[in-house]
Amino acid sequence: MTVTVDPALLADARRERRFFLSLSLPALFIVGLAAILPILWIIRQSFLTTGGEYTVGNYTKVLSSGLTWSALVTTLELSLGTLAICIVLGIPLALALASARPRVANLLMAFVMLPLWTAILVRTYGWLVLLRRDGLINAALTGSGLTAEPLPLVYNFTGTLIGMVHYMLPLFLLPVYAAMRDIDPNLIRASASMGATLGQVIRTVIMPLSAGGIFSGSVIVLIYSIGFFITPAVLGGGKVNPLSTRIERALSTFQDWGSASVLGILLLVLMALIGVMLLAARRLLAQTTVAAAHA
Amino acid sequence: MLEAYPQNRFARIVLWSFAALVMAFLMLPTLVVVPLSFSASSLLEFPPHAYSLRWYENFFSSATWMAALRTSLILGTLTALIAVPFALLACISMNRLGGKTAASIQSVLLTPSVTPGILLAIGLFFVLAAQRLVGTLFGVLVGHVVLAVPVACIVLLPALARFDWNQVQAARSLGANWARAIGGIIVPQLRLSLLSATLMAFLTSLDESVISIFIASGRNSTMPKLMFLSLRDQIDPTIAAISTLWTAIVVVVVVIVALRQKS
Numbered sequence: 001m002t003v004t005v006d007p008a009l010l011a012d013a014r015r016e017r018r019f020f021l022s023l024s025l026p027a028l029f030i031v032g033l034a035a036i037l038p039i040l041w042i043i044r045q046s047f048l049t050t051g052g053e054y055t056v057g058n059y060t061k062v063l064s065s066g067l068t069w070s071a072l073v074t075t076l077e078l079s080l081g082t083l084a085i086c087i088v089l090g091i092p093l094a095l096a097l098a099s100a101r102p103r104v105a106n107l108l109m110a111f112v113m114l115p116l117w118t119a120i121l122v123r124t125y126g127w128l129v130l131l132r133r134d135g136l137i138n139a140a141l142t143g144s145g146l147t148a149e150p151l152p153l154v155y156n157f158t159g160t161l162i163g164m165v166h167y168m169l170p171l172f173l174l175p176v177y178a179a180m181r182d183i184d185p186n187l188i189r190a191s192a193s194m195g196a197t198l199g200q201v202i203r204t205v206i207m208p209l210s211a212g213g214i215f216s217g218s219v220i221v222l223i224y225s226i227g228f229f230i231t232p233a234v235l236g237g238g239k240v241n242p243l244s245t246r247i248e249r250a251l252s253t254f255q256d257w258g259s260a261s262v263l264g265i266l267l268l269v270l271m272a273l274i275g276v277m278l279l280a281a282r283r284l285l286a287q288t289t290v291a292a293a294h295a
Numbered sequence: 296m297l298e299a300y301p302q303n304r305f306a307r308i309v310l311w312s313f314a315a316l317v318m319a320f321l322m323l324p325t326l327v328v329v330p331l332s333f334s335a336s337s338l339l340e341f342p343p344h345a346y347s348l349r350w351y352e353n354f355f356s357s358a359t360w361m362a363a364l365r366t367s368l369i370l371g372t373l374t375a376l377i378a379v380p381f382a383l384l385a386c387i388s389m390n391r392l393g394g395k396t397a398a399s400i401q402s403v404l405l406t407p408s409v410t411p412g413i414l415l416a417i418g419l420f421f422v423l424a425a426q427r428l429v430g431t432l433f434g435v436l437v438g439h440v441v442l443a444v445p446v447a448c449i450v451l452l453p454a455l456a457r458f459d460w461n462q463v464q465a466a467r468s469l470g471a472n473w474a475r476a477i478g479g480i481i482v483p484q485l486r487l488s489l490l491s492a493t494l495m496a497f498l499t500s501l502d503e504s505v506i507s508i509f510i511a512s513g514r515n516s517t518m519p520k521l522m523f524l525s526l527r528d529q530i531d532p533t534i535a536a537i538s539t540l541w542t543a544i545v546v547v548v549v550v551i552v553a554l555r556q557k558s
Contacts, residue, residue, distance in 0.1 A: 019473070023388035024400050027381040027444050034441035035407040038418025045421050089317045096314035099296040111322060117545050118325045119502045121522040122538040126324025128530055129331060129339055136327065136339070169321060185296050192299035198306055227411020229505050234526050244413045251417055251509070261421075264414050271411070 046261035058258035098180035155237025179213025382447035412505035454488035
């Protein structure tokens with residue numbers, strides 16, 4: 001059976017589709033102008049001298065510098081360190097919250113989200129107040145006699161890591177908590193009735209069922225921490241230099257646009273590599289979950 | 296969830312003590328600045344020996360801070376006023392088109408939220424430098440709008456998915472033009488989501504620091520830029536006062552949004 005459609009109707013449908021497409025144009029235009037064009041411009045700038053001539057000199061200069069490679073290592077150490085601590089702190093917290101009664105859990109979640117609603121510079125300031133040599137934590141430690149000398153807690157790697165974990169943890173917690181909340185409690189009752197211990201239930205029921213949430217949380221943490229700037233710049237005190245602070249220094253202190261762009265491109269490449277690895281990991285995760293479901 | 300294990304009291308106590316410590320870690324830096332902001336001393340004493348409002352006076356009587364506050368409020372308002380209509384139109388478009396087209400529009404619109412701020416900042420710096428627009432309010436505004444559009448989309452997309460499109464078709468068949476259909480039907484019905492989107496866009500701009508640090512300058516410095524610069528030099532309890540005010544305002548806004556959505 002052939003259906004003949006009135007060409008006028010088809011033209012109408014096409015016109016309507018074009019109209020709906022045109023509604024996204026303002027938003028697409030601003031994203032193109034202020035996000036995509038700037039990224040392309042970084043690529044262009046990385047091949048230009050200060051005078052505006054074509055060169056690959058920026059690349060040879062940046063890639064042959066030891067500072068660049070140590071910045072790359074610092075970036076990875078900070079991101080992976082932040083992720084590891086978020087997993088260790090976040091999963092038990094999510095488990096506790098998911099096992100609480102809904103009213104209690106909602107109230108506690110509001111408190112957990114408080115840092116998310118606090119401006120990043122306010123939090124950074126809070127950490128400075130807490131962690132400095134004359135800060136509250138050191139005052140408490142020396143005052144109680146736990147340590148004779150104040151500990152170096154800030155303007156170094158430790159302080160940066162503390163600040164970054166504090167920023168990322170709520171972002172990690174949200175998807176993990178949501179995944180755990182969605183677990184059917186009957187599954188746990190069933191496991192308990194068949195004699196599974198609490199440890200076994202956590203290992204074989206709760207963790208596999210929240211793997212998706214843990215994965216999303218980890219992706220968020222990695223994506224955000226790889227280019228993180230404010231925390232290393234303030235809490236690192238100039239001694240912790242991931243790619244982001246190197247970029248800022250190249251641009252603001254040395255007016256070296258070429259080097260800043262090459263460092264920016266390194267950051268882009270790193271993001272792309274992590275993106276590819278995460279996609280592969282997700283595929284692997286999906287396969288093992290399916291395999292486990294069939295086993 | 297774990298009520299099937301009433302006998303594991305010890306495990307529960309360990310789990311909850313750990314959770315309490317982590318929650319304390321999360322709340323500590325926000326809360327610690329509050330008593331400091333009321334301290335009479337310029338030293339970091341905790342708890343303060345004497346209380347005063349001198350750091351609040353300091354803030355409100357400083358021309359530099361007041362100019363930054365003004366800039367930030369103007370930027371936040373303009374950002375919300377531009378980003379939310381753009382996002383609403385784009386969400387209507389994605390909602391109607393569906394399928395692969397909508398998915399590709401969405402992935403383009405979400406790019407700014409997954410791109411590191413430092414890359415957007417230096418890229419925008421280069422683009423604006425070519426037009427001699429570095430240091431202008433316009434330059435920072437463009438950067439803030441592009442960050443606020445994805446935020447507003449995330450709020451509005453699910454709201455539109457719940458919206459019954461037949462109402463718009465009814466209005467159209469009765470002769471309403473598109474502007475009337477959107478303004479008279481979609482906007483009033485989505486007003487709560489639009490309010491949340493507006494506040495989120497405003498807060499996105501208010502809290503944005505990296506683009507401001509690179510693009511804003513002099514008279515056009517924003518609050519986060521000024522805070523960043525003063526944190527690098529020294530710790531002044533004026534910042535504790537600012538932090539307390541800021542957090543109080545944000546908490547009030549968030550509570551209002553949460554309560555309105557519940558009712």
